[in-house]
Amino acid sequence: MAQGTGLPGEGSFVGRVWREGIGPSVVEARGGRVFDVTCPAAPTMRDLLEQPDPAGFVAGIAGEDLGPLAALEAASERGEGTRLLAPCDLAAVKACGVTFARSMIERVIEERAGGDPARAEALRARIAGQVGASLRNLVPGSDEAGEVKRLLQAEGLWSQYLEVGIGPDAEVFTKAQPMSAVGWGATVGLHPVSRWNNPEPEVVLAVDSAGRIKGATLGNDVNLRDVEGRSALLLGKAKDNNASASVGPFIRLFDGGFGLDEVRRLELSLRVEGEDGFRLEGRSSMAEISRDPADLVAQTRGRHHQYPDGFVLYLGTMFAPVQDRDGPGQGFTHHLGDLVTVATPALGRLVNRVGLATEAPEWTFGTAALMRNLAGRGLI
Incomplete structure (x- = not known):
């Protein structure tokens, strides 16, 4: 995993690490290093995000220097030592x-294929060819989306995935x-x-x-x-x-x-x-x-x-x-x-x-x- 986390040079980045012998801690990445900013006002990421201005809040904490981010990346890859956790x-x-038209079509294909990838290719050609272009610019829940729904139902192509893709919910x-x-x-x-x-x-x-x-x-x-x-x-x-x-x-x-x-x-x-x-x-x-x-x-x-x-x-x-x-x-x-x-x-x-x-x-x-x-x- 030599590419690392690839954080940009600007912005306020907060996360969580497992500190060996201590436990989970809230951290901020600054200039290629990681600082423990855990404190009674923000013992968890949940509490940090509850601050009115989280970025301003962590900027006011000096924190404890845990070393270079690259060292934590290496430990994370090994799965041992002080290492990165999910930041929540x-x-x-x-x-x-089903929030994008392209993936929406694939969900319909999954459903029609019954989970069988061997059937998906033929279904993809048929379904995408008939409904793909008509879905891309629709606003979910709009009158136009409702008309497309009626047309697809008439063709026997309606699906629960299309319902959440272009319906109101x-x-x-x-x-x-x-x-x-x-x-x-x-x-x-x-x-x-x-x-x-x-x-x-x-x-x-x-x-x-x-x-x-x-x-x-x-x-x-x-x-x-x-x-x-x-x-x-x-x-x-x-x-x-x-x-x-x-x-x-x-x-x-x-x-x-x-x-x-x-x-x-x-x-x-x-x-x-x-x-x-x-x-x-x-x-x-x-x-x-x-x-x-x-x-x-x-x-x-x-x-x-x-x-x-x-x-x-x-x-x-x-x-x-x-x-x-x-x-x-x-x-x-x-x-x-x-x-x-x-x-x-x-x-x-x-x-x-x-x-x-x-x-x-x-x-x-x-x-x-x-x-x-x-x-x-x-x-x-």
């Missing part, structure tokens, strides 16, 4: 699906439990029952308890296409497994130079490098998202649902891998050992290696353990 702790880990689901996401350098886990799966490069928003967006980071919403394709009721099994949610490397806090308008213009790149020499590259442009990020936050949190510890929200992806890997018409699926890199210049690089959920390190440090640890350190 008590926040709920939520995700939005966004798909918002729980991707992972608080404290369970993995960070830069960790293994991401595939459920062993899956034979058709892929990475999903996404922007992830950091939102406080009042619904205010405080920053952004990167995420890999590991996706089991065959499991969800068999039945949408298997979404929980397809999405929430050990190490299936990757977030990081750091949260870039909103400040005078970076905010939601900049997030709306981000261009994400994806690279998958297999131990078999296979290489896949893709991209996801936030300019092509069908639902505005602020609307997705509002559909997640409001009078209908509160998050007292805030939440991080995956915004969805336009990336839909169709490149054949194991044979003609088979499309893409992961091999164990794949190295996945999600990147954008403003947020850095999120790098993970692919393994099985059953072989990734077990998730054992939860909320209760965090509270006991912070109490023992005199932080709460």
Whole structure:
């Protein structure tokens, strides 16, 4: 993972590390070094994001110098010592699906193929040819979207994925439990029952308890296409497994130079490098998202649902891998050992290696353990 976290030279970047012999700590990356900024006013990332001005708050903390970021990256790759964690702790880990037209078509194909990748190629040619162009400029929930829905229903092509893609209600689901996401350098886990799966490069928003967006980071919403394709009721099994949610490397806090308008213009790149020499590259442009990020936050949190510890929200992806890997018409699926890199210049690089959920390190440090640890350190 020689490419590192790739943080830009400007901006306020906060994250979390596991300090050997101490436990989880809130940190800020400054000038290629990492400083522990954990304090009674911000013992967790949740508390830091609750500050009215998180970037200004951490700028006023000298912190404890933990050394060069490169050393933490090396330790993270080894999975030992003081190492990077996902930059979210008590926040709920939520995700939005089917927010881009390209991925929306692929979800319809998954459903019609019943989770069978061998059937996907013929379905892709038929469905994308009939409905692809008509969906790209639609505003979800608009009168025009309603007319397209009626036409597709008449042709027998309507799908639950099209409903959340162009209907009034966004798909918002729980991707992972608080404290369970993995960070830069960790293994991401595939459920062993899956034979058709892929990475999903996404922007992830950091939102406080009042619904205010405080920053952004990167995420890999590991996706089991065959499991969800068999039945949408298997979404929980397809999405929430050990190490299936990757977030990081750091949260870039909103400040005078970076905010939601900049997030709306981000261009994400994806690279998958297999131990078999296979290489896949893709991209996801936030300019092509069908639902505005602020609307997705509002559909997640409001009078209908509160998050007292805030939440991080995956915004969805336009990336839909169709490149054949194991044979003609088979499309893409992961091999164990794949190295996945999600990147954008403003947020850095999120790098993970692919393994099985059953072989990734077990998730054992939860909320209760965090509270006991912070109490023992005199932080709460």
